[in-house]
Amino acid sequence: xxxxxxxxxxxxxxxxxxxxxxxxxxxxxxxxxxxxxxxxxxxxxxxxxxxxxxxxxxxxxxxxxxxxxxxxxxxxxxxxxxxxxxxxxxxxxxxxxxxxxxxxxxxxxxxxxxxxxxxxxxxxxxxxxxxxxxxxxxxxxxxxxxxxxxxxxxxxxxxxxxxxxxxxxxxxxxxxxxxxxxxxxxxxxxxxxxxxxxxxxxxxxxxxxxxxxxxxxxxxxxxxxxxxxxxxxxxxxxxxxxxxxxxxxxxxxxxxxxxxxxxxxxxxxxxxxxxxxxxxxxxxxxxxxxxxxxxxxxxxxxxxxxxxxxxxxxxxxxxxxxxxxxxxxxxxxxxxxxxxxxxxxxxxxxxxxxxxxxxxxxxxxxxxxxxxxxxxxxxxxxxxxxxxxxxxxxxxxxxxxxxxxxxxxxxxxxxxxxxxxxxxxxxxxxxxxxxxxxxxxxxxxxxxxxxxxxxxxxxxxxxxxxxxxxxxxxxxxxxxxxxxxxxxxxxxxxxxxxxxxxxxxxxxxxxxxxxxxxxxxxxxxxxxxxxxxxxxxxxxxxxxxxxxxxxxxxxxxxxxxxxxxxxxxxxxxxxxxxxxxxxxxxxxxxxxxxxxxxxxxxxxxxxxxxxxxxxxxxxxxxxxxxxxxxxxxxxxxxxxxxxxxxxxxxxxxxxxxxxxxxxxxxxxxxxxxxxxxxxxxxxxxxxxxxx
Numbered sequence: 001x002x003x004x005x006x007x008x009x010x011x012x013x014x015x016x017x018x019x020x021x022x023x024x025x026x027x028x029x030x031x032x033x034x035x036x037x038x039x040x041x042x043x044x045x046x047x048x049x050x051x052x053x054x055x056x057x058x059x060x061x062x063x064x065x066x067x068x069x070x071x072x073x074x075x076x077x078x079x080x081x082x083x084x085x086x087x088x089x090x091x092x093x094x095x096x097x098x099x100x101x102x103x104x105x106x107x108x109x110x111x112x113x114x115x116x117x118x119x120x121x122x123x124x125x126x127x128x129x130x131x132x133x134x135x136x137x138x139x140x141x142x143x144x145x146x147x148x149x150x151x152x153x154x155x156x157x158x159x160x161x162x163x164x165x166x167x168x169x170x171x172x173x174x175x176x177x178x179x180x181x182x183x184x185x186x187x188x189x190x191x192x193x194x195x196x197x198x199x200x201x202x203x204x205x206x207x208x209x210x211x212x213x214x215x216x217x218x219x220x221x222x223x224x225x226x227x228x229x230x231x232x233x234x235x236x237x238x239x240x241x242x243x244x245x246x247x248x249x250x251x252x253x254x255x256x257x258x259x260x261x262x263x264x265x266x267x268x269x270x271x272x273x274x275x276x277x278x279x280x281x282x283x284x285x286x287x288x289x290x291x292x293x294x295x296x297x298x299x300x301x302x303x304x305x306x307x308x309x310x311x312x313x314x315x316x317x318x319x320x321x322x323x324x325x326x327x328x329x330x331x332x333x334x335x336x337x338x339x340x341x342x343x344x345x346x347x348x349x350x351x352x353x354x355x356x357x358x359x360x361x362x363x364x365x366x367x368x369x370x371x372x373x374x375x376x377x378x379x380x381x382x383x384x385x386x387x388x389x390x391x392x393x394x395x396x397x398x399x400x401x402x403x404x405x406x407x408x409x410x411x412x413x414x415x416x417x418x419x420x421x422x423x424x425x426x427x428x429x430x431x432x433x434x435x436x437x438x439x440x441x442x443x444x445x446x447x448x449x450x451x452x453x454x455x456x457x458x459x460x461x462x463x464x465x466x467x468x469x470x471x472x473x474x475x476x477x478x479x480x481x482x483x484x485x486x487x488x489x490x491x492x493x494x495x496x497x498x499x500x501x502x503x504x505x506x507x508x509x510x511x512x513x514x515x516x517x518x519x520x521x522x523x524x525x526x527x528x529x530x531x532x533x534x535x536x537x538x539x540x541x542x543x544x545x546x547x548x549x550x551x552x553x554x555x556x557x558x559x560x561x562x563x564x565x566x567x568x569x570x571x572x573x574x575x576x577x578x579x580x581x582x583x584x585x586x587x588x589x590x591x592x593x594x595x596x597x598x599x600x601x602x603x604x605x606x607x608x609x610x611x612x613x614x615x616x617x618x619x620x621x622x623x624x625x626x627x628x629x630x631x632x633x634x635x636x637x638x639x640x641x642x643x644x645x646x647x648x649x650x651x652x653x654x655x656x657x658x659x660x661x662x663x664x665x666x667x668x669x670x671x672x673x674x675x676x677x678x679x680x681x682x683x684x685x686x687x688x689x690x691x
Contacts, residue, residue: 283452
């Protein structure tokens with residue numbers, strides 16, 4: 001009790017809360033007492049007295065607060081009891097929590113087991129439900145297969161479903177499923193009924209190809225739309241699938257055979273009547289018709305332009321390559337006629353189009369690839385192609401138009417490439433056969449042309465030979481130009497076969513030119529004749545042929561050689577002494593034969609040359625100008641030759657003055673009378689043409 005009172009009192013006086021604080025406080029008191037000079041014993045007694053008084057006051061206070069302390073003690077006791085009960089409750093709760101944790105763990109394990117069982121049951125239910133759905137034959141399927149038309153969408157949808165059930169049934173039979181026996185007969189009956197209806201429909205569509213004047217692509221599109229029918233047969237009854245395929249191949253093969261037989265027969269009736277014949281050859285002489293006037297430069301002759309010139313036929317290799325086909329009855333009503341190559345193009349383009357379409361249809365409908373597709377395609381198109389080859393062979397062997405034949409060769413090459421671009425086998429055997437026929441006939445016709453040129457008797461020509469271009473040479477130029485343009489339009493390098501024939505023909509033409517020119521009396525006229533003929537060849541080639549050719553290069557070189565000879569021949573009558581002097585003395589100058597040169601200087605020959613040149617050079621130049629410009633039919637060619645002649649003259653005069661500058665001619669007084677070369681050049685510029 002005193003302890004409580006002391007504590008209360010101390011608390012009431014706000015005593016230090018810790019021992020350290022008390023000691024610090026006492027130290028301060030003692031320190032202050034010492035500093036003030038007090039006696040510690042007195043001070044201690046004083047403190048003891050104060051403590052006694054404080055103790056008494058505390059006791060007295062506790063006595064006064066005794067009831068409250070009793071109440072406080074009771075309350076503390078009750079609190080202890082409450083805390084004791086609470087501790088018991090918490091201990092029980094802790095035990096219960098331990099049991100709940102074990103229950104939760106057990107329940108969690110049970111939940112995992114139940115969840116797994118649920119998943120297993122759901123999986124079994126899904127598979128079992130799918131199995132039942134795949135096995136059961138719904139009434140809608142039976143109704144659609146039995147009652148719907150094969151063209152209807154419901155039939156096709158149920159046919160797909162039936163195919164799925166058939167595949168599923170086969171898989172379950174392999175697994176020996178008992179449920180298969182319940183639906184096997186029903187599904188088989190549906191399959192047989194569906195196959196019966198589809199077979200009848202497919203054969204009916206295939207029979208439509210037999211009708212004449214029918215667009216066969218319409219039933220083909222219907223077949224492609226229902227391609228699953230054939231796929232169904234292929235999966236369930238290969239014998240019926242083979243029957244359908246064989247029936248299609250047989251029917252369509254006959255259809256194409258009939259089509260191309262009729263089309264080719266009608267088409268070739270539209271061929272031009274005045275096509276080339278065996279008489280339309282390069283060396284064939286044109287017969288003069290009556291009525292030629294006195295002032296006429298050329299006789300009226302038979303027009304063979306369509307045989308030796310290209311005209312608009314080159315469009316077949318570019319603009320008209322894939323033009324619409326010729327319709328025989330429409331062309332006949334319009335009274336149209338066509339050259340062989342146009343008819344040939346129409347047939348080949350029809351073949352390429354039909355082959356492309358048919359090949360893609362076979363691969364798509366019959367679901368074949370690679371060599372199998374090629375074999376089916378060959379069986380379908382074989383008869384038509386064989387017959388077409390026979391017809392074309394007959395027509396090609398009577399074709400005498402070499403340009404037409406070569407155009408056909410280029411067409412074959414282009415259509416071959418077109419089929420390759422379409423990823424269709426280009427029926428190599430057919431193209432090889434056609435090309436052999438065309439090249440063989442082309443070679444025969446070219447040999448006939450060459451032979452006609454070789455056998456041409458220039459002495460018996462109805463038209464006398466003169467220096468103007470000969471009509472045979474003009475034919476040759478047009479003819480060669482046409483072949484080179486076709487080769488250019490083909491987009492391929494020069495074919496060795498074509499080059500061989502062109503080279504042979506060029507040789508015959510050069511021989512003919514020599515024979516023609518030999519009919520002229522003077523060498524100058526012979527050179528003019530050859531140059532004029534070379535010029536017409538080069539002009540025609542330059543006009544149309546944009547690529548370099550061996551023929552053009554060869555003729556240009558030959559022409560330049562003849563021009564050089566002609567210039568020498570032209571200058572000789574006017575400046576022959578000067579030219580001879582230069583040609584004789586230049587080697588002596590180069591070899592330093594001074595004594596021989598002195599003999600020339602003392603002979604007086606130089607004086608004659610210089611005086612003659614000074615007196616006549618202007619008149620000679622004018623005479624050369626007149627003669628050259630009147631000798632050549634092509635003004636541009638004549639002016640070029642004139643400039644070549646003047647250039648050669650200037651060079652000879654320059655060489656002449658150079659020879660006279662040698663020391664052997666230092667004593668020649670006539671050198672002072674030489675015309676200044678620049679004065680000559682100024683005079684020559686007056687004759688330079690202005691284009």
